[in-house]
Amino acid sequence: MSRPGPIHRLLVGPDEYPFVTLERRARALAPPGVRVIHFGMGDPREETPGFIRDTLRGAVPAVSSYPAAVGRPELRAACAGWLTRRFGVTLDPERHLLPANGTKEAVFLLALAVVERGQDRSTIVIPTPAYPVYEAGARFAGAQVHHAPLTSAAGWNYPHNPTGATIGPGEYRRVLDVARRFGFWVASDEAYADIYFDERPHSALELGVENVLALHTLSKRSAMTGYRSGFMAGDPRLIDALRRFRPSVGVATPDFVQQAAVAAWGDDAHAEEQRRRYAAKRSLLMDDFARRAWRIEGSEATFYLWARAPGGDDVAFVERLMRVGLVAMPGSFLGEAGAGYVRWALVPTLEECREAVTRLDAVTDPVAR
Ligand SMILES: Cc1ncc(COP(=O)(O)O)c(C=O)c1O
Structure with missing residues (x-):
C-alpha cells in the first residue's frame, strides 16, 4: 500500500503519531556515538519487582x-x-x-x-x-x-x-x-x-x-x-x-x-518504592531546572515534569536537546494548547538523569549551541 488509506486518516488525521515523529527527529539530530537519553515516552526503565516476575513465571501452564x-x-x-x-x-x-x-x-x-x-x-x-x-x-x-x-x-x-x-x-x-x-x-x-x-x-x-x-x-x-x-x-x-x-x-x-x-x-510496598525512585529523579531535575530559571507548572503527580520551553518554541527547544543526545516531548505534539511547553518523562534511570543534567549545560550555553 503506497498511500495511507481511509482508516489511517481516521485514526491519526493528517499527522504522524507523535512518538514516531519524535523518534525520527531524534535519530536525525543526535550526535553519532552518543547514547541517547529518552525523556520522551512514558515507558519506565525501572525493573518490574521480582515477586511479580516470579508469579508470572510460575503461572505459565x-x-x-x-x-x-x-x-x-x-x-x-x-x-x-x-x-x-x-x-x-x-x-x-x-x-x-x-x-x-x-x-x-x-x-x-x-x-x-x-x-x-x-x-x-x-x-x-x-x-x-x-x-x-x-x-x-x-x-x-x-x-x-x-x-x-x-x-x-x-x-x-x-x-x-x-x-x-x-x-x-x-x-x-x-x-x-x-x-x-x-x-x-x-x-x-x-x-x-x-x-x-x-x-x-x-x-x-x-x-x-x-x-x-x-x-x-x-x-x-x-x-x-x-x-x-x-x-x-x-x-x-x-x-x-x-x-x-x-x-x-x-x-x-x-x-x-x-x-x-x-x-x-x-x-503496596513496591509502589511506594517506585514513588521513592521517581521522587529522587524529580528533585534532581526540578532543582536543576530551577537553577537555570526554567519554569515548571503542574507536575504535582505522575512521572512527568511539565516545563515552559526556554525561548518559547517547544519544537525548536527539543531539537536543541536532541543535538546533545536528549529527547523530551514538545507539548504541541500532544495538542495545540501544549505549545510552548515540554514534557519530561522521568523514566531514565537516576544515573542517566545525572548525565542528562550535565548535558543540559551545552544546551543552555549560547556559545555551545
Ligand atoms: C494518560 C495515559 N493513559 C493511559 C495510558 C496507557 O497506559 P497502559 O496502556 O500502559 O495502561 C498512558 C500511557 O502512557 C497514559 O499516559
Missing part, C-alpha cells in the same frame, strides 16, 4: 487455554481490594469491574462501545493537550470530537498526562453533577493515580460509580508496561455493555498475566 474477557474472579477481587485501600471505595467485583490489556486499548475501545453513530449523542469531549489515544479512539468510533483546552491560567487540570496536574473531589463533583443531570459518561483516566509526591490524587469513583468509568493500570505503578494489564471500574450499565462487547474483540488478558496482576495489585 503446560496446556494453554483461551482466557476469558471478564478475567479471573481473583483478579477482579484484587483490583477491588486495591481500590478500597487506595481510595476508600467499595465496589462489587462482579458488577463494577473488568480487566483490560492495559488502559490504552480500554480507552480506544471505549469510544467504540459508547458512541451512537449518526446520533446527536455522538460527541466526545477531549482535553487538550492530552494523551493522543483519546482522540484516535473517538475518531475511529465516528464521534465528533470537541476539544476542551487546558490552560496554564486554570492550573492545567486533569488529565495528569502531560501536565502532571491533579484535581480534587470538588472538581470531580462539578463534572459528575453535570454528567448525571444530562446523562453523559465520564471516562476518568487514572493511569498515574499511584505516582504522586505530596497529596494522593483522588479518583472519580470516590463520588460513586453512576455515569463513571475509571481506568487503572499496572504499567506505571508497578513498572509493568510490557505486561499489558489494567482494569476498568464504574457504572454497572457500562461495565455490562463492555462485558458483552469485549469478548468479540479478542482483548482477554492472558491468564498468567492476570496472576502476576493479582500479585501486583495486592502489594
